[in-house]
Amino acid sequence: MEKIISIANLNYTYPDAKQAAINDLSLDIYKNEWISIVGKNGSGKSTLTKLIDGLIEADSGTISVAGQIINEDNIWEARKKIGIIFQNPDHQFVGATVEDDVAFGLENQGMPREQMVKEIDRALELVKMSDFKKRDPQSLSGGQKQRVAIAGVLATKPQIIIMDESTSMLDPDGRKTVLNLVQQLRKEQDLTIISITHDIEETELSQRIVVLNTGKIVKDGKPVEIYDLGTDLRKYGLEEPFSSKLMSTLRDTVKLPEGYLSEEELEQQLWKLHSNM
Template sequence: MEKIISIKNLNYIYPDSKQPAINDVTLDIFKNEWVSIVGKNGSGKSTLTKLIDGLIEANSGTIAIDGQIIDEDNIWEARKKVGIIFQNPDHQFVGATVEDDVAFGLENQGMPRDRMVEEVDNALRLVKMSDFKNRDPQSLSGGQKQRVAIAGVLATRPQIVIMDESTSMLDPDGRKTVLNLIQQLRQQQDLTIISITHDIEETQLSQRIVVLKNGAVVKDGKPADIYNLGSDLEKYGLEEPFSSQLVSTLRDDLKLPEGYLSEEELKRQLWKLHSNM
């Protein structure tokens, strides 16, 4: 697989702190991969995001994006390859209409108007918000606002999309809808997704989970391997997934298979057992 981000021996300490926010992190992320970076508040997730996007500069170590090590000469070019969807979409809205808002990043790039209109229409079509393009963004629901924020990022055609706690303000149905949309777009647009979250339940569509604690990578593996840590996840300030807790309670009585079961897999197992009664 081809690397899209390569981080080596990265360190960062905030000016007013004695403890490193990022502590000797080495991490590779591959093209079209969905990686969830998890950890409790203060573990270094948001700092790592800022370093990848060039908003702050590391004290030492390197970050390469698409094979090019980021430095002060190429940072603006590198940032064009990265789009960020933030926790609160209201903080991203600057336009009077949905259409204006999605066009904002393209205007900053100096894109000709004819092409800009085409790119905005395409981005809104991808997130199924074309019918809302003349609406005031503030009149939309939380899930609709997040779709517009996603369209604004997609319009700039990044290679990497960072979701920075971007579903945490949505209800469970809205969260599931947005995550499924991101999965669909990843496959259609060949995007690399980095999901930053403190909620282990939001990682189920990812291919890898990286666990941070005190600014360092403490676990890096497939979702099932991380979920199988069970109650040990509490060591890293994370809650055990609900389905894992339920399986632990039911396993001995119902003779459920060993290892992690997602909610869907658990439903299938319970239905199979019910059908055999």
């Protein structure tokens, strides 16, 4: 597998802080991978995002993006490969219409107007928001706003998208819609997705989960391996998935397979047991 980001022995301490925010952290992220980085507040998730995007500079260690070690000379080139979708889409809106907002990143790149119009249309089509092109972003629902924010990122054609708690303000249906959309786009556009979250329920579509605690990686594995930690997740300030809690409750009275089951798998098992009664 091809590495898209390679982090080696990274350290960062905020000015006047007594404890390192990132502590000798090493991590490889692969092309087209969906990786979720989880942990409680203060675990180092947001700091790691800022370091990857070059918003802050590490005290020591290296970060390579697409095979190139980030430094002062190439940081702007590296940033073009990365798009960030933030928690609150309102913070990304600067234009009077949806198309103005999607155009913002392209204008910063100095793209000619004729080409820009094509890229805006392409990005809005990808997120199924073409009909809203002339609308005021503030008139949209939370899920629609987040889709416009995604379009703004897609328009600049990044290789990597960082989702920084970007579904935490949505209701469960809106969250599911956005996550499924990102999964579809990852496959179609050959994107790498880095999802930063404190909510374990948001990690089901990822291929790998990295658990951070006090700036260090304490667990790194496939979702099923992390979910199997069950109540041990609480040590890292994380809730165990709803289906894990339900399985723990049901195991006293119902025979269930060992290991983690998703909500859909658990539902199938319960139907099977019910039909055999």
